[in-house]
Amino acid sequence: MLKKVDHIGIAVKDLAEASKFYETLGLKSAGTEVVEEQKVKVAFFPVGDSEVELLESTSPDGPIAKYIEKNGAGIQHIAFRVDNIEKALAELKEKGVRLIDEKPRYGAGGAKIAFLHPKSTFGVLIELSERD
Numbered sequence: 001m002l003k004k005v006d007h008i009g010i011a012v013k014d015l016a017e018a019s020k021f022y023e024t025l026g027l028k029s030a031g032t033e034v035v036e037e038q039k040v041k042v043a044f045f046p047v048g049d050s051e052v053e054l055l056e057s058t059s060p061d062g063p064i065a066k067y068i069e070k071n072g073a074g075i076q077h078i079a080f081r082v083d084n085i086e087k088a089l090a091e092l093k094e095k096g097v098r099l100i101d102e103k104p105r106y107g108a109g110g111a112k113i114a115f116l117h118p119k120s121t122f123g124v125l126i127e128l129s130e131r132d
């Protein structure tokens with residue numbers, strides 16, 4: 001079902017500052033985007049066959065702002081690539097996994113994304129991502 005690690009989502013307070021650090025590591029931004037539904041502004045840094053996603057909150061009540069308030073900045077989620085997200089969600093629901101999103105939502109770059117609740121994944125917020 002899972003093809004690869006699509007990206008690692010890192011919650012940051014200041015996207016521009018954090019981006020500079022990833023550039024210092026030698027990575028180059030593939031671009032930034034505001035994803036309104038998730039209340040985030042993101043920047044993607046491809047590395048090998050995967051990417052780092054830096055996320056800054058656009059609102060004090062968004063999931064990234066809440067995460068940082070509780071835990072400080074750091075890894076907020078891991079995203080796995082899937083071929084067919086509707087099928088993956090149906091299979092996981094059938095197996096009793098707690099879904100945050102029953103249906104795919106809009107993800108950066110036009111991906112279809114859905115989250116699994118950390119309470120049923122041993123403490124890791126998992127994102128499924130289908131993209132071309």
Ligand SMILES: C[C@@H](C(=O)O)C(=O)SCCNC(=O)CCNC(=O)[C@H](O)C(C)(C)COP(=O)(O)OP(=O)(O)OC[C@H]1O[C@@H](n2cnc3c(N)ncnc32)[C@H](O)[C@@H]1OP(=O)(O)O
Pocket residue numbers: 009035038040042053055063064066067070075076077079100106107108111113115117118119123124125127
């Ligand atoms: C743009 C897009 C893309 O890639 O294209 C993205 O990535 S958007 C990325 C941002 N979007 C999202 O994260 C959307 C999905 N996330 C959510 O719906 C939410 O953040 C939840 C994961 C449901 C948590 O929200 P909630 O208000 O319930 O927070 P809460 O603090 O009460 O958390 C409930 C319990 O889950 C734990 N918990 C919360 N967030 C967690 C996280 N990121 N990783 C691991 N555990 C986490 C808390 O410690 C708590 O456990 P205890 O009860 O033991 O204390």
Ligand SMILES: [Co+2]
Pocket residue numbers: 007009053077079127
């Ligand atoms: Co993500």
